[in-house]
Amino acid sequence: MGSMRPRVVIVGGGFGGLWAARTLAKAPVDVTLIDKNNYHTFLPLLYQVAAAELEPEDIAYPLRTILRKMPNTSFVMADVDGVDFDNRLVKSDGLSIAYDYLILAVGSTTQFFGVAGAAEFAFQLKSLDQAIEIRNHILSCFEMASVETDEEFRQHLLTFIIVGGGPTGVEFAGALAELINGPLKKDYPGLDLSCARVMILEAANSILFGFPQQQRQYALNRLRSMGVVVMLQTMVSHITQHTVHIKDRGVFPTETVLWTSGVTAAITPNWGLSTGRYGRVNVTSTLQLQDHPAVYIIGDMSSVDDGRPLLPMTAPVAIQEGIHAARNILLRLNEQNPLPFTFKDVGAMVTIGRNAAVVRMGKRDFTGFLAWLVWLVVHILNLIGFRNRMIVMLNWALDYIFSDRAVRLILPFKKIWYNKKD
């Protein structure tokens, strides 16, 4: 470009990266946003794609369309494989992109804690691709079960095990139970769905760790009333293609394991970044990398190493850190010192299914129908794109009225067809 303006490179078009770009949109800098996908994913609703409640497109939005309103920002679709911090170059797919300031915001990926077979045989729910893979797999299990004559294997095909009772595990379990008891029951009149089973295996003695006791109990009761089997203090020792093994407690045969019990920064060792607690990169209280102050690291992939409690890996944290990192860069451009980041807690919410959610906002906790309405409104308002909002609202309204789901396509490319004796 030949411009003399400072170059800010942002890696990652999630909540953190996008809000950093928005904050810089009117500043005298040239911004390059890099993402391996050409879309932003609204991750809080990802589990609904996996449960065939929303379509992938409903929760994704083209990054280039978002950037149309930011003339100082260009987009590069590339999979970043490392950073040359000394020469200030982002490396990706053969490209080298130079920066004066860098914001790393690539988010988190699944962490298996070394459980044997987990990486190989368990599904993950951290990206749109993975959500589609789970949806295809679950629907294929029902198709296979409908022609399976071996009763025992049919039971295994209809057993769905979720490892981890955090928000993702709880929300997905609720949505899957509703999928099975609603649309799939109508779709498979010849199949005895009383043997279908959704299970949550949680290592701690409670689900939704971190939520108030009354909310955890509400969620547990609610899940159980929907037929979800919740097993607490249950540690998975290893996983095979057809089984989940519990420490000292035996074996569950199943064709479907979803691993939601751990995350870590989505970087490989050759990024040369040392990670601390929960595999997150330590940064200063100003969100900078200690040895490379031109580099800011935000969102799920980082943690402030100043003795304060670790921040959760949520959209509000990423958004606030993205805005803060961008503002610190603007301060530096004015030769001022960057400021330490303070998180403003806006609360937390988890939905368990139709008319049921738990919400914590400020000092107020509530559960049930009102919480579910709040959850609905907050998620609709935060979805990017007028069209996505309308289509999600339309889908939810039709789901609610007809207890049915939009589309249950096994799409696209490869059908997942298993053999018992593989």
Add this chain to the structure above:
Amino acid sequence: MGSMRPRVVIVGGGFGGLWAARTLAKAPVDVTLIDKNNYHTFLPLLYQVAAAELEPEDIAYPLRTILRKMPNTSFVMADVDGVDFDNRLVKSDGLSIAYDYLILAVGSTTQFFGVAGAAEFAFQLKSLDQAIEIRNHILSCFEMASVETDEEFRQHLLTFIIVGGGPTGVEFAGALAELINGPLKKDYPGLDLSCARVMILEAANSILFGFPQQQRQYALNRLRSMGVVVMLQTMVSHITQHTVHIKDRGVFPTETVLWTSGVTAAITPNWGLSTGRYGRVNVTSTLQLQDHPAVYIIGDMSSVDDGRPLLPMTAPVAIQEGIHAARNILLRLNEQNPLPFTFKDVGAMVTIGRNAAVVRMGKRDFTGFLAWLVWLVVHILNLIGFRNRMIVMLNWALDYIFSDRAVRLILPFKKIWYNKKD
């Protein structure tokens, strides 16, 4: 089941198979519908998925949901690989499904007429998977072009060649030109799109063969005014990964060739069916297989061998034949003779883009805005499912008002990333 009712097996859940099943819904027969997908595809709008105008889910509908209203019909998702006509068994994925009457309606697949490289390097547009593949590829070409420094290769990345000027080629060319000149122009402000090129190569001396001369001319003018290069009397001799070769006329470098110029029955030789004109299976005027009168073959995959002109491979033909085959089976059950099939021509229509279409209905031909409105209404009314209709209408309305497209996701799984020197 232990039932003594006659078993009718229908292979294929397209227009033909579905309307046959509907016709049999109240009859004293047990029907099994087999399809390799768990959804029906509304093929007339497939090109809009390939051109990122509609989402795959908008034109697909779960077969099991359609069959909920037909208690005598069950569904099996399986890829049929042959029929044992002597023992009356449909073979598929290790299953054997017995029939008393069989309706084959598996449709058509791309026919390359032996053009070298075509099967290997050209895209096809006959299924939802293929439409998604084309969409991903085209959007990836734009992403690659946006970071490509070699001007010549950038030009090749932005050259899109469609082989065949029939309805599919014409509709897709128009939709692609509008995608490029509308949303993509806004998405890639840094990319010079004047070098982007959409071309139709047609072997005959006219596009839309079979339509009235005035309509063909209208469509040709319209395409050219949208910047589509239409080359008539142009025969493709062979295709490589990076080029299309024209008989006696040279070479076009391109990364994208879509082959729409030929179709044939979607069966393999081990079905043991002999094919006639256009690779279609010859049937009697009652739609039966000469040697196996329990077998009816309908839609794209068959042609009546009675000297009358060949029927087009369209939805109306498939629907009318599906209904007719089912009625002939009901006649046989009442020990009456099956009746010969007569096609009631309902017309034909092709859209070229915004406000432009050609329509033939009965004796009336018309073009332009009115034709486009008729096209719109007919397609919306024929889409299956209330929700699909609403979402397609909403998408089209927003497209029309904002000249934009819903979503342009490169989704899912593998990104198609090419090397110049492959």
